[in-house]
Amino acid sequence: MRHIMVLNSKGGSGKSTIATSLAAYYAGRGESVALVDYDQQASSLDWLARRPENRPQITGVAGFEDGFKHLPRSADLAIIDAPAGCYGKQLTELVRHADTVVVPVLPSTIDILATSKFIDALREVGKVERKEVKLAVVGNRIRDNTLISQDLDDYLGTLKMPYVTKLREAQNYVRAYTRGLGIHELPEYLAWPDWEQWKPLVSWLNSKRSQP
Ligand SMILES: Nc1ncnc2c1ncn2[C@@H]1O[C@H](COP(=O)(O)OP(=O)(O)OP(=O)(O)O)[C@@H](O)[C@H]1O
Numbered sequence: 674m675r676h677i678m679v680l681n682s683k684g685g686s687g688k689s690t691i692a693t694s695l696a697a698y699y700a701g702r703g704e705s706v707a708l709v710d711y712d713q714q715a716s717s718l719d720w721l722a723r724r725p726e727n728r729p730q731i732t733g734v735a736g737f738e739d740g741f742k743h744l745p746r747s748a749d750l751a752i753i754d755a756p757a758g759c760y761g762k763q764l765t766e767l768v769r770h771a772d773t774v775v776v777p778v779l780p781s782t783i784d785i786l787a788t789s790k791f792i793d794a795l796r797e798v799g800k801v802e803r804k805e806v807k808l809a810v811v812g813n814r815i816r817d818n819t820l821i822s823q824d825l826d827d828y829l830g831t832l833k834m835p836y837v838t839k840l841r842e843a844q845n846y847v848r849a850y851t852r853g854l855g856i857h858e859l860p861e862y863l864a865w866p867d868w869e870q871w872k873p874l875v876s877w878l879n880s881k882r883s884q885p
């Protein structure tokens with residue numbers, strides 16, 4: 674079973690938004706998906722509770738309560754939604770459960786500075802040092818042609834890890850969460866620009882480059 678984790682110690686960077694859409698995307702492709710929520714806030718499990726019955730099923734796991742104990746063995750894929758504020762031992766412990774880590778970052782100076790410290794901490798985790806986990810960054814809530822989005826681009830471009838895509842700021846993400854859907858499950862006429870932006874992320878995740 675492959676483990677893909679969405680992780681950034683900075684709160685509100687889009688971890689739950691991306692984790693839920695990833696889970697729905699893979700479930701829609703016929704994979705057996707477990708969505709492991711490691712955050713007490715349980716945003717991913719709340720989303721799952723809103724999911725319509727006629728959509729491809731996803732198994733929710735309350736990782737914040739008892740870790741991976743209830744992860745179904747039959748799952749092909751675990752998508753893990755990490756909590757904010759993750760450092761030190763907790764970070765090492767979380768990364769132990771990941772093959773691939775996606776780090777979403779917002780275009781804001783506070784987020785860039787916080788993420789920069791977080792990436793330093795992440796790089797010091799033994800498993801990351803040993804390259805037993807693959808990392809990528811994603812810009813999130815991007816508004817084109819803003820100075821701060823350019824700053825984020827510059828910062829993410831300097832990191833020695835794949836900067837796979839930029840996701841725009843869009844009400845579609847709010848809409849999808851509210852309805853228990855992934856971004857790929859919204860109507861095409863609404864969400865096609867978002868689907869385009871997800872393509873590089875999905876293609877990285879489906880390539881060997883994202884697997885240790
Ligand atoms: N691309 C986007 N466009 C518009 N709104 C977004 C986008 N991504 C996230 N949001 C909104 O930003 C807020 C924070 O997103 P989310 O809860 O996914 O972040 P998080 O990293 O999981 O937060 P936390 O650290 O609290 O767990 C939510 O209200 C969400 O709907």
Ligand SMILES: [Mg+2]
Nearest residue numbers: 688689712716
């Ligand atoms: Mg969250």
